[in-house]
Amino acid sequence: MTDLIHSTTSAKRTERSATASMTYAIFLAAGLAFLVIAPAFFYPIFLMKLLCFALFACAFNLLLGYTGLLSFGHATFFGGAAYFTAHAVKEWGLTPELGILLGVAGAVVLGLVMGFVAIRRQGIYFAMITLALSQMFYFFCLQAEFTRGEDGIQSVPRGHLFGLIDLSQPTNMYYFVLAVFVIGLLIIWRFINSPFGMILKSIRENEARATSLGYSVARYKLGAFVMSAALAGLAGGVKALVFQFATLTDVTWQMSGEVILMTLLGGIGTLIGPIFGAGLVVTLQNYLATSDFPVTIITGVVFMVCVLLFRRGIIGEFYASRLGRKLGFEHRR
Amino acid sequence: MKPLLQVSNLNAWYGESHVLHGVDMTVGEGETITILGRNGVGKTTTLRTIMGIIRERKGEIRFDGKDMLSVPLHRTAHVGLGFVPEERGIFSTLTVEENLMLPPVVADGGMSIREIYDLFPNLEERRSSPGTKLSGGEQQMLAIARILRTGVRLLVLDEPTEGLAPVIVQRIGEVLKKLKERGMTVLLVEQNFRFASRIADRFYLMDHGRMVADFPVAELPARMDKLHKVLGV
């Protein structure tokens, strides 16, 4: 059976060649440089939205791509943290960084609860359970007082970062979001290359074997789930400040589906794939926002096309292409 | 004797691993053939490739002159091949009788359900219990019995005596002899020498994914020592 993640069979293949590391470094530097100067060419609000969703997708990919768990409920952490941050900043007057931290903490708690229940089953059941639990959270948000129901929490102040930097300035806000994004990516990179991440990969490849080696598989899965939830929460909290509101949209199952699409489109299990996936989806949404043609149809069709023809995603296809191989990237099945 | 099954230069793969390296064999109409060989030399793979279960294959398989490589799996039985897999393949969610009735009748000349129950009285007694509630021996009987209904001309058996008590092995031997009298052609893989020598007309010896020897049952005593060495038994 072909695994959801195109696993590499030998250890040799997983080690990138020196050329690849070089290319990778050049890419990253170019990407970062682009993001630093990007506000000169694009609307900051668009860029910030993109960065938030890119981080969200990378957080999601941490779970799917490196642990093999398909969560259909990640909107809970993204949208939940957005609510917590918005509430903390607006009602309690917390500074933005504390508000975001609180959002992340909330996402961690939600992740612990959802993860604890969901990791009891695998594969397809895991997906259905996370979906059901996040629908439950959606109904909770619909009825709870602090979320203000259909209206959502509106006009959230961006405040002063550390009490000093005025985030209502678009440029300040942009570089703040960029910094959070880079930190988030560094955390993910560090995480997947840590011993913990290695064990996760071995669980993904062969769960029975990992169990027989004495690893508590459930605990590692839960750890990855909470980590992913926390980073999704980070993205959600920041998004609440960027748009200055938190609404039900971010906790719907459609949002959970969207992040799956971003990851699938960019390339499951590639570090930077989800960023490209998120970029495409967000751009598409912006483009279609002015027309009355529903995004859902396109999303649905792209989903089907990806699954049928394009399972490696953009970055995965690139790595497997002749150019990608020439640059020394691992060839994935 | 008219050949019923002709296999020439058959190659087969499991994913990337090349398992059969040019198998040649012929099974005559009405013959009982046993394939011998150590574990892992490709005996089961040969059967599964002939049946069309393994699709990554090259070479030639002809059944009664008909090219089998282009026949889809669900048509193999209709051409005239019946399969009794090593793991027996009794369905737990089906009763004994449902298991028995499962394979579609593909040609005239199969046994009637009455004849089968006469041949295997235990199965009739337990016709409404779940298939996997039978003992190992009874499951093997059932696995053979259900193919007899279908009217296939070639019975492909993978280690029918594996793990069974001597009494049951003897019983299976009797059944196969009876089938032979009815003109059934049988191709089987077997580790149990004594069992095989009682029912087989001819042997193929397999090693490293190809047939390395072919001899009639009469030559068996003379080759015994050498076979013991090759098979490590």
Added chain:
Amino acid sequence: MTMIFGIPLQAFLGQLLIGLINGSFYALLSLGLAVIFGLLRVINFAHGAQYMLGAFAAMLLLQYFGINYWFALVLAPVIVGLFGALIERTLLSRLYKLDHLYGLLFTFGLALTIEGTFRYLYGAAGQPYSVPPALAGGTNLGFMFLPIYRGWVVVVSLIACIGTWLLIEKTKLGSYLRAATENPVLVQAFGVNVPMLLTLTYGLGAALAAFAGVLAAPVYQVSPLMGSNIIIVVFAVVVVGGMGSIMGAILTGYMLGIAEGLTKVFYPEASNIVIFVIMAIVLLIRPAGLFGRDA
């Protein structure tokens, strides 16, 4: 007035009936999901969309061709079933060799596409579909007023569930289905056209969902969103029941529908999450589900 636990009996029975009706739909839908999953190993996310298509088919057949409820009850499942079979044969069947999650993702995309298309064409608002005249009105049972159509839904869905169960457990076709669920390759080697069986099963599952959709059309409004609202609940039902058993799927559907109805009586705020809560509790106590055999 008779009271039960401090609630008027009338209201209690009324909610119980609503619970039973919801339960009928949960049972029909989770049954179809379980049958499809059993054989295809695909969680059919489009099941909700196919249910919605059934309701829409009934409405459109009436609007454009004047075809009434009774014919729609047969015709809509046939149309949706054929559509399902076509999708399976041309697209879904390409995914069987891959991880099962791809089937889920594909049908998720399919559901979004169908739902989006209908929202584009007919708007998000619900449209009414009237109860067929023969089943209009109600009857006074003495202790409560029973709208006839609702009674009909409960009876017919029960019959459909039992019929499907009999088809799978007691017929030749059913024995093929069960056997192919256990070991498709061997069944195919026996001469059964398993790929065709898979197509048939998916078509049948889709038809069952559409049948539920036609039944639902006069009860709820016909809306593009009706499918996705119910499918997530049905997923929870399936997790609670475990997909190993057809009867288990049916019973769990009814049980959870009733549990939901009763929650509406005693603690209305929790009524739309009670099934998810039950799911979480069941998972903590019995991870394989109430009737589950598979891990």
